[in-house]
Amino acid sequence: xxxxxxxxxxxxxxxxxxxxxxxxxxxxxxxxxxxxxxxxxxxxxxxxxxxxxxxxxxxxxxxxxxxxxxxxxxxx
Numbered sequence: 001x002x003x004x005x006x007x008x009x010x011x012x013x014x015x016x017x018x019x020x021x022x023x024x025x026x027x028x029x030x031x032x033x034x035x036x037x038x039x040x041x042x043x044x045x046x047x048x049x050x051x052x053x054x055x056x057x058x059x060x061x062x063x064x065x066x067x068x069x070x071x072x073x074x075x076x
Contacts, residue, residue: 025033
């Protein structure tokens with residue numbers, strides 16, 4: 001670098017080792033980290049909707065079963 005860079009630039013350059021994971025996550029102004037955050041939020045929202053749907057279906061089914069057992073008790 002020192003051989004081919006202009007003199008003003010070569011004085012200010014330093015070579016540092018960086019982990020590939022850190023480079024990948026922080027390249028392009030941290031766009032990878034932002035995308036991971038956004039996708040995680042979407043995944044959490046989908047999982048929350050699935051849980052609410054599951055609970056709603058189970059409550060509906062249980063109320064139907066309560067009516068059915070009530071009728072069975074009445075009719076013997």
